[in-house]
Amino acid sequence: MGIYYHQSYSKARGTCNFGDDINPFLLGKLFDESIIDSKDVCLIGIGTIINDRELSRVDCYPRKVVFSSGVGYGSLDSSRFDDTWDFACVRGPLSAKALDLPEELAISDAGLLIPELLAISNEKVDKRYPVTFIPHVESDLSSGNGLQDLCKSLGIKYLSPRVESKEFVVEVIRSSKVITEAMHGAIIADAVRVPWVPVKFLVHEPFKWKDWCASVNLPYNVSDLGLEFWDNRRGNFSNFKNAWQLFKRSRVENALSKVNLSVEPLLSSDSIFEKRKNALWDVVRLINERYAK
Structure with missing residues (x-):
């Protein structure tokens, strides 16, 4: 298959992650079947995958086409980018700068197109949740039980990034506000015009957040939920360690409550959102014209 995205996490963990595993659906909907099935052209999709480790896996392709991917998570030797690469x-602009690309190629993450491709209309989905919290997939796996409990006590909907893709998007639409540690939680919220608040708990990579926020003309301003805690899944914590985890969980609950009550949510302007979406569609047409057989 002529597409590449970050798959090793899902394979190693035996679970899905929306931000990675949406790629086959997204790219399959956007691009001609001859490109998707190509042995010569590789489409590199959404995610923070422009680094030496990830890109070494596509060196075998005669042609590599980068579509809205981001720089990060490791070293990057720019000397690898010869005339077999098509950016x-x-x-966003930070990725473009790191790659020495023209500013006009810094469009945005193509996750902005997902709700449209899923044919989900905001008007046909009722609002159910005043606030929804979306953890990073690692936080969901390591601390999900405790996070769900504290969300329940605060009257906040908990949404795992490991649910099926359409369910994920629909649940975001059902929300009046999203508080998210997962960046694709913010991207989908912005795409369906739901205000969102970025937070840090267990996993946070500032560069990728700054990169995407800049692409939609929004400031990077993340709220820290404080101390990390872990679920006692195996039941082998000592009494002291268990008490310490519960204490940290209570501090996170207080921090999340404060964020919910006091932090102003973000949402890109309608004009910027439409401009970025239209630019992404222009690139889709260009790639199809250039590479479809």
């Missing part, structure tokens, strides 16, 4: 667009 159609990248996630």
Whole structure:
């Protein structure tokens, strides 16, 4: 298959992650079947995958086409980028700068197109949740039980990034506000015009957040939920360690409550959102014209 995205996490963990595993659906909907099935052209999709480790896995392709991917998570030797590489667009201006690309190629993350491709209409989905919290997938796996409990006590909907893709998008639409540690939680919220608040708990990579926020003309301003805690899944914590985890959980609950009550949510302007979406569609047409057989 002529597409590449970050798969090793899902394979190693035996679970899915929306931000990675949406790629086959997204790219399959956008691009001609001859490109998707190509042995010569590789489409590199959404995610923070422009680094030496990830890109070494596509060296075998005669042609590599980058579509809204982002730089990060490791070293990057720019000398690898010869005339077999086609940077159609990248996630944001920081990625473009790191790659020495023209500013006009810094469009945005193509996750902005997902709700449209899923044919989900905001008007047909009722609002059910005043606030929804979306953890990073690692936080969901390591601390999900405790996070769900504290969300329940605060009257906040908990949404795992490991649910099926359409369910994930619909649940975001059902929310009046999203508080999210997962960046694709913010991207989908912005795409369906739901205000969102970025937070840090267990996993946070500032560069990718700054990169994407800049692409939609929004400030990078993350709220820290404080102390990390872990679920006692195996039941082998000592009494002291268990008490310490519960204490930290209570501090996170207080921090999340404060964020919910006092932090102003973000949402890109309608004009910027439409401009970025239209630019992404222009790139899709260009790639199809250039590479479809």
